[in-house]
Amino acid sequence: MRMQAGILRIASWLTPASKRGEWLAEWTAELRYVGDHRRHEATTFCLGAFRDAMWLRRNDPDTHPGSVLNLDSPLSCLVFLAVLGAATGLFAFRRPGPRDVLIPIPYRNAQNLVMITSGGHFGSGRPEVTLEAYRLLSDHARNVFTGVAFYRPMPMRAGNADLSLAVASGNLFDLLNLPVPFGARLILSDHAWRKHFHADSNTVGRVIEIDGSPATVVAILPESLWRLPGRVDGWLLDNERLSALPSHSKGFVLGQRIRPQRDWRVRIEVEDGRRGRDIFECATLAHGRPILAILLGVMIALLILPAVTSLSLGEYPANRSARRWGFLVLKIAIILPTVFWGALDLGLLVAPALFPQGLWIGYVLAFRWALIDQRRRCPTCLRRLAYPTRIGCSSNILLEWYGTEFICTRGHGLLHVPEIPTSAYGAQRWLQLDRSWSSLFSQSSTSSAA
Amino acid sequence: MTAEPKLSHTAALILHAIQAGDGYGFSVMEITGLPSGTVYPAMRRLGRDGLIRSQWERQSIADAGQRPPRKYYRLTRSGRVALEASQKRYPLLAKFAATEVERS
Numbered sequence: 267m268r269m270q271a272g273i274l275r276i277a278s279w280l281t282p283a284s285k286r287g288e289w290l291a292e293w294t295a296e297l298r299y300v301g302d303h304r305r306h307e308a309t310t311f312c313l314g315a316f317r318d319a320m321w322l323r324r325n326d327p328d329t330h331p332g333s334v335l336n337l338d339s340p341l342s343c344l345v346f347l348a349v350l351g352a353a354t355g356l357f358a359f360r361r362p363g364p365r366d367v368l369i370p371i372p373y374r375n376a377q378n379l380v381m382i383t384s385g386g387h388f389g390s391g392r393p394e395v396t397l398e399a400y401r402l403l404s405d406h407a408r409n410v411f412t413g414v415a416f417y418r419p420m421p422m423r424a425g426n427a428d429l430s431l432a433v434a435s436g437n438l439f440d441l442l443n444l445p446v447p448f449g450a451r452l453i454l455s456d457h458a459w460r461k462h463f464h465a466d467s468n469t470v471g472r473v474i475e476i477d478g479s480p481a482t483v484v485a486i487l488p489e490s491l492w493r494l495p496g497r498v499d500g501w502l503l504d505n506e507r508l509s510a511l512p513s514h515s516k517g518f519v520l521g522q523r524i525r526p527q528r529d530w531r532v533r534i535e536v537e538d539g540r541r542g543r544d545i546f547e548c549a550t551l552a553h554g555r556p557i558l559a560i561l562l563g564v565m566i567a568l569l570i571l572p573a574v575t576s577l578s579l580g581e582y583p584a585n586r587s588a589r590r591w592g593f594l595v596l597k598i599a600i601i602l603p604t605v606f607w608g609a610l611d612l613g614l615l616v617a618p619a620l621f622p623q624g625l626w627i628g629y630v631l632a633f634r635w636a637l638i639d640q641r642r643r644c645p646t647c648l649r650r651l652a653y654p655t656r657i658g659c660s661s662n663i664l665l666e667w668y669g670t671e672f673i674c675t676r677g678h679g680l681l682h683v684p685e686i687p688t689s690a691y692g693a694q695r696w697l698q699l700d701r702s703w704s705s706l707f708s709q710s711s712t713s714s715a716a
Numbered sequence: 717m718t719a720e721p722k723l724s725h726t727a728a729l730i731l732h733a734i735q736a737g738d739g740y741g742f743s744v745m746e747i748t749g750l751p752s753g754t755v756y757p758a759m760r761r762l763g764r765d766g767l768i769r770s771q772w773e774r775q776s777i778a779d780a781g782q783r784p785p786r787k788y789y790r791l792t793r794s795g796r797v798a799l800e801a802s803q804k805r806y807p808l809l810a811k812f813a814a815t816e817v818e819r820s
Contacts, residue, residue, distance in 0.1 A: 291785075293756075296752075317757055318752070
């Protein structure tokens with residue numbers, strides 16, 4: 267009965283926390299009797315617990331979910347969307363993958379630059395290319411690349427500090443169009459300079475002993491200028507030290523193509539007489555503009571939207587339309603970047619290749635929600651309508667309308683939503699109530715809905 | 717004219733099963749033949765409306781039987797009134813429930 271007990275425990279998470287213990291005790295006790303008398307029905311019995319838990323959750327006055335996420339008022343709805351947008355945006359701008367898409371690459375020749383991987387490990391964010399493969403590539407792919415650079419992050423002792431330094435080929439910063447003097451050179455990150463060298467302005471030009479060999483600090487690199495994989499405290503451009511590494515040492519490889527490559531990913535095959543054929547994958551550092559991705563996602567979503575919801579917003583008095591349209595436009599304006607950032611976060615977290623699909627699916631769902639939410643709001647106060655009531659019956663459709671009636675808790679009017687659109691009653695219709703109806707709406711109902 | 721509480725057939729059946737049976741959830745399921753996903757929410761609804769009340773079995777009784785204590789449901793005064801009214805409205809209710817009790 268362990269599995270059934272597990273089902274009950276999962277269902278118990280749906281119940282309000284204050285009643286969870288008692289609820290679980292009752293169902294667990296009952297499960298014991300079901301196990302004794304009808305063991306084969308125990309799982310079905312436990313699945314019924316989800317309905318009970320949901321009922322308890324919906325009807326609990328203390329912890330009703332509506333009180334946690336109440337989007338009734340237009341302001342709370344917009345605030346919720348704004349907070350959601352800020353959270354997804356913050357997450358996107360802080361993570362390396364999405365940030366690279368959002369912020370343009372600072373290198374002038376970004377169209378020509380590619381990160382090269384081998385062994386089908388593209389996008390892993392780990393060093394995957396061996397030093398031997400890098401040498402093979404730099405020797406045999408001169409018809410494709412004007413230059414290929416290698417760097418391998420590793421812990422090293424620099425002066426009195428333990429740093430994570432990238433031992434790199436001498437041309438790494440030349441390929442990035444950030445030229446530095448020739449020789450064994452150390453470039454410190456701005457973070458490491460502040461943390462380990464106390465932002466000393468005399469650090470540049472100093473000779474520091476790194477694992478027993480001297481290297482001159484030639485520059486401090488601002489954080490925004492390093493956009494390649496691998497987070498390090500500095501870069502040691504030293505071909506001699508690189509050649510001393512074992513040939514199976516793995517690192518990152520940067521290439522500069524002869525011609526700009528439009529494709530985001532391409533495959534390169536290199537023939538080697540001794541080892542046969544090596545296959546490398548190249549991904550360009552230059553990403554497309556976010557605005558184009560948003561426009562494409564919105565266009566696809568607009569094509570699909572009529573299939574998943576009605577585009578009609580209903581029949582309303584003309585003088586009520588300005589506020590409603592303003593509210594809808596605000597919602598859409600917040601949704602556009604929010605879905606883009608959310609799709610970036612989720613896409614690059616789960617599967618980067620699925621980002622375009624995630625984007626338009628996100629827009630379809632978000633636009634559908636925006637339209638449905640818009641149709642259920644009072645045109646005067648823009649609050650969510652309440653108390654849905656079924657009116658009429660289907661057999662009376664020729665004589666009378668039937669469908670659902672909603673009411674504004676502040677007494678502004680009634681919304682009639684037909685069950686089946688007819689020529690006489692095609693769209694939902696708003697009935698504005700004048701002040702003479704206000705006595706029917708008590709202050710208590712108004713305040714409780716607020 | 718007195719206002720009689722109006723119950724659905726299912727609610728009336730459960731009310732009848734609580735009175736006729738042992739008064740815990742599983743016995744109501746056995747008498748009515750209804751699934752757990754219907755019986756337990758319905759009993760909570762009846763409890764909320766004041767037609768039944770629940771009470772946990774004493775721990776000493778459960779310990780003597782080497783089992784966990786169970787929750788028993790009983791009809792309140794208004795529950796009995798509602799059941800009587802429902803039996804007038806659904807005359808086959810008592811007969812159906814009695815048959816189910818005999819079978820079980």
